[in-house]
Amino acid sequence: MAEDKQGKQQGKPGGRKCHVCGSPRLARDYDRGELTCAGCGLVIHDKIMDMGPEWRAFDQEQRERRGRTGAPMTLTIHDKGLSTMIDWRDRDSHGKDLTPKRRAQIYRLRKWQRRIRVSDATERNLAFALSEIDRMASHLALPRNVREAAALLYRKAVEERLIRGRSIEGVSAAALYAACRECKVPRTLDEIADVSRVSKKEIGRSYRFIARELLIHLRPTSPIDYIPRFASDLELSGEVQSKAIELLKDAQKKGLTSGRGPTGVAAASIYIASVLCGERRTQRDVADVARVTEVTVRNRYKELCDKLGLDVEL
DNA sequence: AAGACGAAAGTGGTTGA
């Protein structure tokens, strides 16, 4: 696979020797396409064939998609009859009864086969879940640390046997949602649901469940966490950002944010800040990036203006 | 014509009995 072509391979490629120093230690460097002598450094051949795949794969998903071969797959029975199965009848291949000693041995073998099969299944499910998390995270352009956090949460959920009865996709999405909040780069349930294969409702259910069972107590998302993303989506300056955050801190002190949807409050404060800084955006634009309606932006922004004693000249 | 404003009715989720 891709790992094979990284770095240099040493050995005796083709049983050749260096014709300068006579050393048999030749090294292949597939990245440069050169065959060199490890002894004197002479480039013996500069157009060697790369035996690795001609494409590059950046993650597990791509590797799976681009691979031309692989295990035949079925969604229901993972081995599709390809692996050996020990018969449940205590007969040998001629139909004769087994000796008691032999029977005991077969019994133990069956037991182990059962165990290996389930651990195989959980491994496969885990691999699927992790690639699913990575796929969603890629779509949302989430940083590495969030993916790691999500993967960790999922592994914990598996350890605690929380997956049973729930879909892998649902729990994967829930883990990602929780990880986003944990890492203070919140995404709304809607955004997660968009890149997931399951409904927002199911993700929410799974999230609440694993949060409760894994004793994760996340504070409600602060509107402040949304500011950088919304502001950059609207191509607003840092000045507007800090103004909006300042407004929100004020608002939080006066309890204007509790009970309100954080995205709506964030949108309103950005709207106000954009007006105050002379970089006005329309209510519609702000509402769109925050995924709320103009009406909500208006309601929140009126509240903020009233309670904070702001006089926004429009 | 576009944006802002607000009223009114509808929706989905939470809460408490």
Add this chain to the structure above:
DNA sequence: TCAACAACTTTCGTCTT
């Protein structure tokens, strides 16, 4: 399980720039 409830959305008409 059900009803009450607040937040939010949808829709639509009006006003302002």
